Each structure stands twice: as C-alpha cells, then as structure tokens.
Amino acid sequence: MARKRNEELNAATAEAIKNAARQLMAEEGTNGLSIRGIAKVIDLTPPAIYHYFASLDELTTVLIAENFNALADALEQASAKSSAKTAGNRLFDVTLAYRQWSVENPLDFQLIYGNPIPGYVAPPEATVPAVVRTFVVAVSLMEEALHTGELVPVAPYSDVPEPARARIQELIDENGYPIAVLSMYLTLVLWTQIHGLIYLEVFNHIQHNVGDTDVFYRAQMTSMLTAMGLKTFT
Amino acid sequence: MARKRNEELNAATAEAIKNAARQLMAEEGTNGLSIRGIAKVIDLTPPAIYHYFASLDELTTVLIAENFNALADALEQASAKSSAKTAGNRLFDVTLAYRQWSVENPLDFQLIYGNPIPGYVAPPEATVPAVVRTFVVAVSLMEEALHTGELVPVAPYSDVPEPARARIQELIDENGYPIAVLSMYLTLVLWTQIHGLIYLEVFNHIQHNVGDTDVFYRAQMTSMLTAMGLKTFT
C-alpha cells in the first residue's frame, strides 16, 4: 500500500515533468525545452529530473511517442464517434480531427513533424508504431469507401504512378497490410495535402491569405476527396 | 580607388559571414547559427562581426530576405527559361523549380518556412516583398492559362469558397493585383500542396513511403493541375 502510494507519487512527478516540458515548449518553442527550465517550473533542482529520465534526449523521445499516440487517439475517437456515417464521411471527419489536434497542440505537432531539435534523432522503434497508428485510421476508411463503391476512382487519381506503386506494394507486403495499393496511395496524397495546410497554419504562413483557416481547410478536404472520386459527400 | 578597394573587401567579408552562417545552419540546423560559431569558421574574433551586422537578429533577417529572393530568382528563371511553352506548362516547370530550390537548399527553406528561431520574429517589411515575388511568378502564369482557355475550371476547383473569396478579393483590391480571384485561389491551393510535399521531404517524413520523391512530386503536380482543369499538359 505504502509502496503503491510511492509509485503513484513517482508517476505523478513524471507527469509533472512532462507537463512542464510541454509548457516550456509552448512558451518558447521546441528549443525552449531544457532540464533546468523544467526544474524551475516544477520547483525541483535539475538533478532531481534524472531520477525520472536518463537524459534530455530520453525525455524528448518519450514526449514524441506520446504526441504521436495522442494524435492517433484523437483520430480513432473521431472515427469511432462518426461510426454511423459512411466511410467517406468518416474519413472526412478524421481529416478534420487531424487538423484540430494539430492546431490545438501546435508545439506537439512541431515536435513530431517540424524541424528536429538540433543534434537529436528520434529512435524509430519509439515512434514508428505510433505513426502507423495514425495512418491506419485513415487508410482503413479509404479502403472501406473503395470497397463499398462510395469512392469511384477518377482520373488523375485512379492511377498510381511508378515508382510509388512499387514502393507501396513493398510496404504492404512487408507488413501484411490488408489493403489495396490504391487506398494507400490516395491516403498518402491526402496526407501530403493535409500536412501542407497544417504546416503552413502552424508556422503562421497561411492565415494572411485565406481568412478563416478552419473553413479553408474543410473546403480543401472536400475538394480533394471529391476530385479523388468520393460520392455522396456531406 | 583605394577607398573603393576597401569597400570591396568590406563587402567580401560580409559575404564570408553570410556564407559561414549558411554553412553552420547546414551542419547543425537553423539553431546552430551563432555569432561565435561564424567567427570561428572565418577565423575572426566574435566582436569583429559587429562591424558588419548590428546583431544576430539583423543577420538572420538579412539571410531570410536573401533566401526569399533566391527562391524568387529560381522561379523567375524557370519561368523565363520555358517561355516558349504554354502558360500551363510553364506553371508546371515553376512548381518543379520551387521544389528543386527547396531540397537543394533545405536549411534555407527551413529558415524561411520552418519553425522560427526561438524569440526571433522576422520584420515584415524585410520579407513580405520577397514573398510576394515568389507568389507573383505562379499567379501570373495561372492567370494567363485561365485567359487563353488552356485552363478550364472544373468542379470542385471552379468555385472559390467563402470566406476565402472575400479575403482574396480584399488582397487584390488592396494591392491592385491585376488578376482574377480564381487565379489567386487556385494558386493558393496549389501552393498548399507544394508546401505539404516539400515540408514532408525536407523534414524527412515522406521518403520512406514513396520511393523517389522527385517523381512523386511531379506526379502530384500533374494530378492537381489536371484536377483543376489544365489541358494540353505535358
């Protein structure tokens, strides 16, 4: 019981450290992250942090993995929430959730997709599974829309150009994904458009040109999904 | 003559400082930029730098402005080089030049479009004119393609959604741009897709999925321009 209480306190402090880390990044950018800065925020001495994380790099890795998972959670929730709708409309909702999470947590987004902290490289084993989670949500809805005939591929998006086709086939084979090359290709293309809009918004380059970024984003998602051949679309 | 020689040496040193700055960023990321680091590279003492730039921020501002202009130069050259082609094909060439400059100068791209150096905000008067230059190249080709009937707007890209339409009209009126709202809208949409692909490539998130990024980029530009209604397209 006492031991358990200890573990709880321990976990609570680790949480406090991570929260302080996020707060620092929110205030000063991803490079504002520092052991000493965190210590100041939660009123501990810097060495105390080392009881919870072996180094600043390890802490960063943990934060990155958590961010990917938080994004994946948001997408899965969006998908589940609209489970009464058609796959295409659910996919649309998922793209909205992608942006929403990103602009609500701009520094978390920057940490995982923006320029890396100098000298730091995230270990793939800590991040890849979480990245895959985010991708799977969208791909499976795309696949479903394709299967049900809700999405009827339209040129120029009905053909997968080489060598992307070959590479995607390879990825599908390697990992045993139960999906068509076209589903993955269309999702990838959509994914690039999503990130263009989000990057530009998070780095503040688009607001000036389009007025309301939320509405603009919805319009672009609608346009692209329509151009790809999605029918019966809200 | 002697005075002139002095001025030349002076300008040469300023160039050396900027080159050292770019080299440092290339090696260690945009945050690797430092007065002391530059001094080390060109074998001067740190205070000597202050004869050429008033502060690190001023140097950064100069670099940003130069980068935007270098990008604009690259686009204008691409446009001029293919002046025998139709507007639509020239626009395609310009989009290729946009990516080419960005992936050849990834740190220069990151400096102007990536996450800001913490605590630094670029003064708009130093950057906006150069940004506009890059945009004008593409918009005017889009406008020409629309005028000649080479581009016949196709749904869903034939309508400009509100409030983007209102905002774009405002920008056109404020600045006296001699172009249609639709030209600017389509260019903006293309611009978001371009940046999605480039950001993901520069930050190393797309290579794994698509194989050859160059070919993939061309395919996406072709697809999007086609979806927008561009005809007779290489």
Place this chain on the structure above:
DNA sequence: TGTACATCAGTGAACGCGCGTTCACTGATGTAC
C-alpha cells in the same frame, strides 16, 4: 508498540561548455599637406 535499518527522492556544489554583447584598445592602411 518501539527501535534499527534500508530505501531513494531530492539537494547543493561543481564541472566545462557555449552564448550575445560591450568596451577600450591597436595597428595597418590611406590621406593631406
């Protein structure tokens, strides 16, 4: 219930480092007579 012991979260001092910026200066070069 009371005492001796073990655990371990957190401390405080120190390490070596790099940073932007300032200041008074030096010394080569060019200029004016």
Place this chain on the structure above:
DNA sequence: TGTACATCAGTGAACGCGCGTTCACTGATGTAC
C-alpha cells in the same frame, strides 16, 4: 618624396547568462524485527 594625422577593421578581455550532467550527500519515509 616625406611626414603627420585620421580612419576603422579587427583584437582581447570581460560581463552575465544558461546549459546538461556528475557527484557525494541528506533526510524523510517505509520496512522488518
């Protein structure tokens, strides 16, 4: 042509700062008898 002076690019020392990380330690808490 020769000398006195002005210019100014670059120096060297110093400022106060923040950083990650290490180390030997303390002292409260929980554990075992």
